[in-house]
Amino acid sequence: MSVDLTVIWAFIIAFGILAYVVMDGFDLGIGILFPQFQPGEGRNRAMNSIAPFWDGNETWLVLGGGGLFAAFPLAYAIILPATYPLIIAMLLGLVFRGVAFEYRWRDEKHRPFWDMAFMGGSLVAAMSQGMVLGALLQGITVVDRAYAGSWFDWFTPYTLLTGVGTVAGYALLGACWLIWRLDGDVQQKARGLAKKSALATAALMGAVSLYNVALRPEYAERWLTAPEVYWLAPVPIATGLVAILLWRAIGRGESSPFWYALGLFLLGMAGLGATIWPNVVPPDVTIWDAAAPHRSQVFMLVGVAITMPLIVGYTAWAYWVFRGKVGKEGYH
Structure with a gap:
């Protein structure tokens, strides 16, 4: 039985994007929520909770972007020109956030x-990422295997909705991370912010889902007609159940709210992936249309087989070493 390397690469890229969203999402979320905490102890403890991880988390952005360029060069060549302003804004936001993190x-x-600046950079990066997702989902104009739209095709009510939804989701991840890693008054503040963020995230996920149809x-055909609807129905059902469990856990849990929030993101990514599959650039460019030659895929797969376990290993080790709560003195 032959192995379709294009499908394998599609899942590798999806894993890299999910890992980035999950890992960098919570520290971007803390930046978004930063003004809600009191200057001094509250903000210092919130920032110290991500200090060992935040720059390493962005490794996955490199894997996702670099992997897209290497494995699906046509998709890379179409998506970037279609979203250049958003990509530039995201990178500037991430740079400004990093500078602010060190200089404060x-x-x-x-x-x-x-x-x-830390808050602004985080907000701009999160909003840009959400709007890139929206620009991809709404479809990109392609003529002769090249982007044929205008400079501002990405700016629509739908992309604004996905951008705000991403900001709310990252804020939820950040608040749940702080519930897990802090205690005392700052933790109680994070619980309140997590409830507000959870309501906003659930409402915006529902709005984006309805808009997609x-x-x-x-x-619409994929989600509302048989037999596809029978296969996809478990996704929204599971999302609703996880949302209920998340709401209950926010009031009394320590680590459980964070894991339920991750579950929401995983189900959201699964739903979006099912919506556009097998296209990598909706509506017409499939993963096979955009794929690199077979030999290139084999060569790169060897490299990924070596490097990805190393990245996962050192990431897991870092989270294990700094696994405790952050005390008032700022140490784990």
């Missing part, structure tokens, strides 16, 4: 400015 400790005189006829 070294430049106490201007710490309020760097706190706002009306967005393109092939999406």
Whole structure:
């Protein structure tokens, strides 16, 4: 039986994107929520809870983007020109956030400015990522295997909705992370923020799902007609159950709210993947249309087989070493 390397690469890229969304999502979420915490102990403990992880989390962004370029070069060549303003905004947001993260400790005189920069960079990066997703889902104009749209095709009510939904989801991840890693008054503050973020995330996930059905006829056909609907129905059902469990866990759990929030993201990604499959650039470019030559896929797969276990291993080790709660003195 032959192995379809194109499908394997599609799942590798999907895994890299999911890993980035999960791991960088919670520290972007903490940046989004940063102004809600009191200057001093509250903000310092929130930032210290992600200090050992935040830059390593962005490794997965490199894997996702680099993997897309290597395994699906046609998709890379179409998606980037279609979303250049968003990609530029995201990268600037991530750079500004990183600078603010370091300088707020070294430049106490201007710490309020760097706190706002940390929040602003996180917000811009999260909003841009959500709008890139929306721009992809709504479809990209392709003529002769090249992007044929305008500079602002990505800017629509739908992309604004997906952008705001991503911001709410990241805020939920950040609040749940702080519930797990902090205690005392800051943890109680995070519980309140998690409840608000959970309500916003659930509402926006529902709104995006309904919008998807009306967005393109092939999406409606996939989700509303037999036999596909029977295979896909467990996704929204499981999403509703996880949302209920998350709401109950926020009030009394420690680590469980974070894991339920991750479950929501996993189910959301599964639903979006099922919506566009097998296209990598809706509505017409499939993963096979965009794939690199077979020999290139084999060569790159060897590299991924070596490097990905190393990335997973050192990431797991870092989370294990800094697994405790962050005390008032700022240490794990």
